[in-house]
Amino acid sequence: MQVVIVKNAEQAGQAVATLIAAQIYTKPDCVLGLATGSTPIPAYQTLIGMHKEGLLDFSKVKSYNLDEYVGISYEHECSYHRFMQDELFNHVNIKPENTHVPDGNAEDIPSTAAAYDAAIVAAGGIDLQLLGIGHNGHIGFNEPGSEFIYGCHKVELSQSTIEANTRFFDSEADVPRAAVTLGIGSIMNARQVVLVATGEGKAEAVRRSLEEDVSPMCQASILRTHPNAIFVLDEAAASKLSR
Numbered sequence: 001m002q003v004v005i006v007k008n009a010e011q012a013g014q015a016v017a018t019l020i021a022a023q024i025y026t027k028p029d030c031v032l033g034l035a036t037g038s039t040p041i042p043a044y045q046t047l048i049g050m051h052k053e054g055l056l057d058f059s060k061v062k063s064y065n066l067d068e069y070v071g072i073s074y075e076h077e078c079s080y081h082r083f084m085q086d087e088l089f090n091h092v093n094i095k096p097e098n099t100h101v102p103d104g105n106a107e108d109i110p111s112t113a114a115a116y117d118a119a120i121v122a123a124g125g126i127d128l129q130l131l132g133i134g135h136n137g138h139i140g141f142n143e144p145g146s147e148f149i150y151g152c153h154k155v156e157l158s159q160s161t162i163e164a165n166t167r168f169f170d171s172e173a174d175v176p177r178a179a180v181t182l183g184i185g186s187i188m189n190a191r192q193v194v195l196v197a198t199g200e201g202k203a204e205a206v207r208r209s210l211e212e213d214v215s216p217m218c219q220a221s222i223l224r225t226h227p228n229a230i231f232v233l234d235e236a237a238a239s240k241l242s243r
């Protein structure tokens, strides 16, 4: 487990983009696990810049996103399908057929979720999994609870996540109450995990993840047992760490 502390969110984005670029250089047909939300945006912007300068080729890269809301269309401006198009896919040469986001609108979510896990395994597994972290310590949408759930599954979002994500919607009432998320097993099976956290609002979740007992009440804490996990933090997100 490595912890890298940089000055601000922009530098965190550059550090994360460097790790992702190194993965693509090492294995051009790698499988990336990707995240949405505000935190990865600086990293995606850096990757787009590298691609536009001719430094990074996504033509063989495959990607599997962590999660998607249940009950909003893929064209909805807050869907994670749309987010990935807008923030990364439309600006680099990744092939659309190589990008994957869980299906939050499937009629039979358990079987499409199982098929999503199987597709990741068939692709050779995730080489690098990028993660943000929720204020409650969630990774993907694995919310605090009594257990770590292994596979891709449907989850009811916690009130804290609904409140945190209201900023993307017109009102709290518009935030979907459920999502489909990759499970902790798929995340832990990734060969490398890179969690990025920026801003003071994430400092308590980062402290609990790194300094309290490993517990499903703070799902990110399990990453301490991963053989190749890196936390990339800015100074504000690291501000509550005691060591």
Ligand code: F6R
Binding pocket: 034, 035, 036, 037, 038, 039, 040, 066, 067, 131, 132, 133, 134, 135, 138, 139, 140, 141
């Ligand atoms: C997004 C995801 C979530 C976010 C987390 C932090 O795909 O899986 O776990 O990473 O909610 O979101 P931001 O970065 O918006 O604070």
